[in-house]
Amino acid sequence: MKKLENKTKAEVVWIVAVLTILVWAAVSNAAYLHDNSSSIANPVGGNPQGVVINVTGYQWAWTFTYPNGTSSIDNLSLKAGTTYTLVITSKDVIHDLYIPEFGVNVYAVAGHTNQITFTPTKAGTYIFECVEYCGEYHYEMRGTVTVT
Ligand SMILES: [Cu+2]
Numbered sequence: 001m002k003k004l005e006n007k008t009k010a011e012v013v014w015i016v017a018v019l020t021i022l023v024w025a026a027v028s029n030a031a032y033l034h035d036n037s038s039s040i041a042n043p044v045g046g047n048p049q050g051v052v053i054n055v056t057g058y059q060w061a062w063t064f065t066y067p068n069g070t071s072s073i074d075n076l077s078l079k080a081g082t083t084y085t086l087v088i089t090s091k092d093v094i095h096d097l098y099i100p101e102f103g104v105n106v107y108a109v110a111g112h113t114n115q116i117t118f119t120p121t122k123a124g125t126y127i128f129e130c131v132e133y134c135g136e137y138h139y140e141m142r143g144t145v146t147v148t
Contacts, residue, residue, distance in 0.1 A: 051082060061141060
């Protein structure tokens with residue numbers, strides 16, 4: 001009987017310890033999302049803010065088309081302090097544009113647009129890549145973001 005009681009105590013301690021960790025994770029995650037939600041606005045179908053850049057993913061590259069009609073392949077040129085909305089689609093299969101530095105991760109789906117708004121704050125060269133396996137040369141769907 002004594003042994004069983006000790007086990008019960010140990011179980012309670014474990015349950016409380018695990019619950020404490022889970023509650024802490026949930027609260028800190030909610031706090032992080034609350035604090036950072038304004039830097040990345042991603043209202044699907046909302047009004048695009050700032051400079052609109054149309055992004056098309058296809059097997060196996062990305063095209064960026066700027067408001068003046070020019071476009072670039074596998075290089076996105078931005079200016080620090082300017083707000084941009086990327087309007088993203090695909091020509092073929094599903095791709096996923098991932099720019100880790102800006103917290104951008106958006107699916108590119110044919111016949112549909114997704115958008116994301118962000119403001120780069122620091123000049124530099126950053127990487128982006130497709131993070132949805134999209135065929136033989138998936139690994140080539142990467143490039144640079146140049147912020148000046
Ligand atoms: Cu892809």
